[in-house]
Amino acid sequence: MRGVDDPHQMTDLPTSLRERLAARFAASRPELVAHTVADEGHTHKVLLRYPDGEAIEVVLMLYPRRATVCISTQAGCAMGCPFCATGQAGFRRQLTAGEVVRQVVVVDAALRSGELGGTDLPAGAPDHVTNVVFMGMGEPLANLEATLATVRWLHDPDGFNLSARGITVSTVGLVPGIRRLAELGLPLTLAVSLHAADDRLRDHLVPINRSHPLAELEEAVRDYRETTNRRVTIEWCLIGEVNDSHEQADRLATIARRLRAHVNVIPMNPTPGVQWKEPSRGRTRAFMDRLEERGAAATLRDTRGRDADAACGQLLASYTLGGGSRLPVAVGAAERVETVASP
Numbered sequence: 001m002r003g004v005d006d007p008h009q010m011t012d013l014p015t016s017l018r019e020r021l022a023a024r025f026a027a028s029r030p031e032l033v034a035h036t037v038a039d040e041g042h043t044h045k046v047l048l049r050y051p052d053g054e055a056i057e058v059v060l061m062l063y064p065r066r067a068t069v070c071i072s073t074q075a076g077c078a079m080g081c082p083f084c085a086t087g088q089a090g091f092r093r094q095l096t097a098g099e100v101v102r103q104v105v106v107v108d109a110a111l112r113s114g115e116l117g118g119t120d121l122p123a124g125a126p127d128h129v130t131n132v133v134f135m136g137m138g139e140p141l142a143n144l145e146a147t148l149a150t151v152r153w154l155h156d157p158d159g160f161n162l163s164a165r166g167i168t169v170s171t172v173g174l175v176p177g178i179r180r181l182a183e184l185g186l187p188l189t190l191a192v193s194l195h196a197a198d199d200r201l202r203d204h205l206v207p208i209n210r211s212h213p214l215a216e217l218e219e220a221v222r223d224y225r226e227t228t229n230r231r232v233t234i235e236w237c238l239i240g241e242v243n244d245s246h247e248q249a250d251r252l253a254t255i256a257r258r259l260r261a262h263v264n265v266i267p268m269n270p271t272p273g274v275q276w277k278e279p280s281r282g283r284t285r286a287f288m289d290r291l292e293e294r295g296a297a298a299t300l301r302d303t304r305g306r307d308a309d310a311a312c313g314q315l316l317a318s319y320t321l322g323g324g325s326r327l328p329v330a331v332g333a334a335e336r337v338e339t340v341a342s343p
């Protein structure tokens with residue numbers, strides 16, 4: 001049976017095989033240890049813990065006709081971006097392809113059964129996962145084989161059977177991985193986390209830039225677009241007084257025009273342990289206006305989940321840093337936990 005996580009429910013398989021599978025999968029089955037709901041039921045964040053104690057977060061965002069699940073590929077991250085909670089916590093281990101796939105399966109099953117969303121499902125939101133974005137913890141292209149295997153399974157008609165256009169893989173700019181992704185020949189969306197538009201600032205904000213500087217990254221992204229015929233997006237975490245200047249906007253607009261890319265600007269969330277702040281409303285507006293004046297296609301994104309516990313990496317950060325005290329913990333069940341910090 002498709003989309004079930006428990007081999008005992010795979011009633012189209014022989015009983016003996018179900019039992020063997022159950023015994024084998026039990027060792028890697030994650031436990032849902034925390035669940036927060038935000039944005040009036042539109043955003044669900046769940047913390048999954050694997051038997052070895054590692055925890056990762058999965059975010060489900062519900063829109064009319066779209067249910068997007070944001071998955072993690074690593075426990076922690078080695079990229080060390082100084083504005084990111086996950087980057088501060090460091091790298092712990094790679095997730096296996098099975099563990100990455102499992103995140104989609106668990107959320108999809110919980111959505112279908114009503115465990116997530118349930119009777120409070122926002123109007124028009126589907127009861128199953130329609131889109132997957134690799135934007136959770138970790139750098140997907142630093143766990144390349146698991147990421148490629150997950151993409152193949154997501155798209156496979158005998159797997160999750162998702163349209164390639166419903167899959168987005170993000171990267172901070174691992175050029176060899178971008179080239180391998182292009183070789184799949186699928187029209188996946190590639191989301192490049194740029195965050196700085198000159199090497200000097202980017203070396204600091206996104207340390208991998210020292211190995212793959214902007215010119216090399218731009219060339220790989222251009223090749224990706226030409227191979228897949230798919231528009232690339234540029235992600236820009238807007239950090240107050242760091243990368244929100246007119247000068248950065250001008251450089252970013254030039255790159256975006258050259259790549260014919262769409263820019264998503266996401267104001268930084270306040271992050272535990274990070275000294276930088278979100279930009280002021282005035283500077284955010286000025287940055288967006290400048291991009292428009294310079295001919296870049298750009299959208300200011302809301303920071304989904306801000307009132308649950310902010311963005312990428314932060315559910316785990318506060319769970320760990322707070323010793324579990326800030327997040328109510330629901331062991332073993334998708335128990336609905338009301339928003340911790342409601343507006």
Ligand code: SF4
Nearest residue numbers: 077079081084087138
């Ligand atoms: S921003 Fe992404 S790549 Fe950078 S440290 Fe955080 S999770 Fe890793």
